Amino acid sequence: MSKEAILPQVRDNFKLDSLISRPQNLGEISEEEAKKLNAKLFKFSYGSCKSGLKIDIFWALDSDEKIVDCKLKVFGEAELIAVASIAGLISKNKTPDEILNLKEKGLEYFLRENPNKVALPKNMRFLTNVMIDALYSCAKAYKGEIEDSEVVDSFSGATKSFIKESIKRFNIDNLEDLIDITRAGAYDKSCQYPGAGDYLSNIYLSDLLRETLDEIESEKKSNLEVSNKPFKEMSIDEKKAAIESVIDRHIRHMLVMDGGDMEILDVKENGDNTDIYIRYLGACNGCASASTGTLFAIEGMLKQKLDENVRVIPL
Numbered sequence: 348m349s350k351e352a353i354l355p356q357v358r359d360n361f362k363l364d365s366l367i368s369r370p371q372n373l374g375e376i377s378e379e380e381a382k383k384l385n386a387k388l389f390k391f392s393y394g395s396c397k398s399g400l401k402i403d404i405f406w407a408l409d410s411d412e413k414i415v416d417c418k419l420k421v422f423g424e425a426e427l428i429a430v431a432s433i434a435g436l437i438s439k440n441k442t443p444d445e446i447l448n449l450k451e452k453g454l455e456y457f458l459r460e461n462p463n464k465v466a467l468p469k470n471m472r473f474l475t476n477v478m479i480d481a482l483y484s485c486a487k488a489y490k491g492e493i494e495d496s497e498v499v500d501s502f503s504g505a506t507k508s509f510i511k512e513s514i515k516r517f518n519i520d521n522l523e524d525l526i527d528i529t530r531a532g533a534y535d536k537s538c539q540y541p542g543a544g545d546y547l548s549n550i551y552l553s554d555l556l557r558e559t560l561d562e563i564e565s566e567k568k569s570n571l572e573v574s575n576k577p578f579k580e581m582s583i584d585e586k587k588a589a590i591e592s593v594i595d596r597h598i599r600h601m602l603v604m605d606g607g608d609m610e611i612l613d614v615k616e617n618g619d620n621t622d623i624y625i626r627y628l629g630a631c632n633g634c635a636s637a638s639t640g641t642l643f644a645i646e647g648m649l650k651q652k653l654d655e656n657v658r659v660i661p662l
Contacts, residue, residue: 360460363429363467370428372435374418376405386415391488393481396422398503400530402431402481406489412442423474426467430474433457434482437628443486445612451479451516452595456608457629462600470527476516477530480509499550500538505531507550514559525556578621578654587614590623593652598645607631609645612662620656623649627661 381388386407394401400423407416417438419431433454438446455475458466467474487494496508510529519525522539526532532552537544540553578589590611602608607629615622627634631641638661646659 360458360466362460363426363458366429366432366458367425371432372418373420373428373431375403375420376407376416376418380416381407384415385409389485389489391481391485393484394422394477394504398530399423400427400477400503402427402478404481404485406438406485408489414438414441414443414446424471426471427474427478429458430454430478434478438482443489446482446486448610449479449482451475453599453608453610454479456599456603459603462603469524472517473528473530476513476528480512497550499548499552499555500531500535502535503530503533505529507555510552510555511559514556515563519556520560522553522556525552579656583614583616586621587611589653590614590649593649594645597648597652601644602629602631602641607634617658620658621654623657623659625659625661 376388378388384407386409389406389408391404391406392401393404401421403420405418405420406414409415417435419435421427421431437449437454437457441449455466455472456462458475460466465472484494494506494508496506499505499507499510510525510531513519513529514525517524517528519528526539532539532543535544535546537546538548538550538552540551541547576585578586581589594609594611599608607627609625609627609631611623612626613624615624625645626632627641634641642659642661646657649657649659
């Protein structure tokens with residue numbers, strides 16, 4: 348990548364500019380460096396230079412399969428450098444299973460200068476989307492899970508599963524947004540819809556969009572009764588979804604404003620109580636108020652919105 352490609356442009360996001368000009372967690376980890384950490388090295392490549400976006404992930408994992416160090420090498424837009432910097436940060440001290448619980452929204456929040464304003468314009472949001480997909484793919488590869496999903500666009504490498512997940516992740520309801528968020532069909536239009544390009548495609552984005560929207564509508568109908576349940580009557584998975592919703596709507600922006608964030612590690616039923624185990628991220632990790640004021644605010648909001656017997660336990 349040329350120096351010109353990584354020079355920061357004029358933006359209203361100082362945090363993004365800082366991560367581009369002074370990146371973190373970029374580079375690679377050698378076998379020798381991993382040994383010094385008493386860790387094993389795992390390497391994974393996602394994308395290709397031909398497609399204009401490539402991500403190489405290096406993990407050093409200890410005997411408990413915790414990622415003690417993470418580095419990334421990237422090829423693509425300048426903003427991808429900032430995204431990779433944050434991806435490396437939030438990957439550390441997690442297991443591959445925990446990586447699979449990361450959310451694109453959490454990664455994007457970390458890039459924000461203003462918690463109420465998205466960090467990247469719509470046509471750049473694909474960078475956080477593909478980064479999360481790259482981390483997921485890396486974790487699955489480490490676990491030996493071979494992902495068998497048909498490639499929809501051979502140029503970008505976008506698969507059927509990635510496109511369907513993107514539609515659900517971003518609530519996409521039109522072809523233009525789907526192309527922006529996935530890059531599928533952006534250069535070779537043949538996979539957009541029949542007759543859009545010079546070639547016939549086995550799978551069209553328009554068909555995948557319609558199919559996935561039908562699935563979402565069916566899920567909404569089947570989940571209607573679930574959403575109306577009292578919190579105490581919910582299953583663990585339903586409780587997790589309700590907790591995540593409250594955190595996203597009422598809590599996360601407060602943490603991001605101070606340069607931090609949080610993630611839910613586990614939810615367990617303990618008698619009449621529902622115990623929520625969390626981990627602080629960024630500036631919240633190690634902050635003096637994390638175990639007092641911040642904790643009380645998080646727990647108070649969850650009690651107010653969900654149930655009085657909720658307990659938040661930071662790890």
